Amino acid sequence: MNDKMELTPLTERFVLHFGEMGSRWGVNRTVGQIYALLFIAPEPLNADEIAETLGFSRSNVSMGMKELMSWRLARLLHRPGDRREYFEAPKDIWEIFRTLAEEKRKREIEPTLSMLRDALLEIPQTDNERHAQARMREMHELIEMATVWFDEVQRLSPETLEGLMRLGAKVQKVLGFTDKLRGKD
Amino acid sequence: MNDKMELTPLTERFVLHFGEMGSRWGVNRTVGQIYALLFIAPEPLNADEIAETLGFSRSNVSMGMKELMSWRLARLLHRPGDRREYFEAPKDIWEIFRTLAEEKRKREIEPTLSMLRDALLEIPQTDNERHAQARMREMHELIEMATVWFDEVQRLSPETLEGLMRLGAKVQKVLGFTDKLRGKD
């Protein structure tokens, strides 16, 4: 009934790799493999096809899809005359890049920023606290600056961004030169 | 004997936060907490002080330090007339930022790049494989470009970088404007 999308050695390697890397990227094996599969699939897949292809239980796939959707790395769609839910990965790789950056920021950076903001409001009571707070302030400033900057870069269109990156090498040369003149690095 | 560096509510909150976030950042609670403690400590600490302050076993701290050193987020030093090993976190927050980016790239990006390079050398046997490979090529190109660019940015001195980031807002406005003229986003 379900066309278990066959994995060739080539595609299997890709899928397994994403499964293994998953833990380093903060998702589990199931989620990593599902994403990889959707990424290379020429057509949207339904949950049963995914489960069968990857050899996971149906419920595991359901959990995994929930997680992938929360990362906005998969979207849901329906085919006319078919009640099942189909999934696909966003096609545009720049869009994926942005989405990922946004989500990572929300989950991995924002909570820390807000903890730091709170901590910086307290009145330090001892020398140690004063020192600790000064360090926290440095950290806060760097993160804030980096995220503001990243925001701005992110708002650029892929074309512009691509251009900027290609330009990067040149900018770097000039700046690297002035750095040397000023005796830094 | 060991001056268990007392944690005040302020510093404790910081340390516990890093412990909790650890898992999202790819390290365990112990490692997260140790790093936070070293980061705000006004003086280098020895392993026993760390273990006592945080309430971890001595061996757990030993493992944690090994991991932190492998991330280059802690360095070892000795005090005259004291045989114990002392640890401190790098002070310069820009340096930390770079180190982290380098290590993350080595662990989270390079393996994928090399898998992709291999996969792209294969001759696709079917339509599905041809499609999969095309997707992989897109992914490979994006990652490659992003890392090359990041490399370059990373080579800049903190001062230059800081200046560039502050400049960012202006660049963005100009570019955003041209984008609009060209009808992109």
Added chain:
DNA sequence: ATGAAGTTTCAAAAATTTCTGAAACTATAG
């Protein structure tokens, strides 16, 4: 309303990761 097709939830099993204490190891002072 009923039932068939599909999806989600959830408690428990399986797997993995983290943490510990004891033993092994290392280096140095005497």
Added chain:
DNA sequence: CTATAGTTTCAGAAATTTTTGAAACTTCAT
């Protein structure tokens, strides 16, 4: 060389995370 202060390793215990199957739920066509 020996005793001691310190560090690392490692096998098992504890904790956490992942995965599953069965039951509950939802939706829609009849």
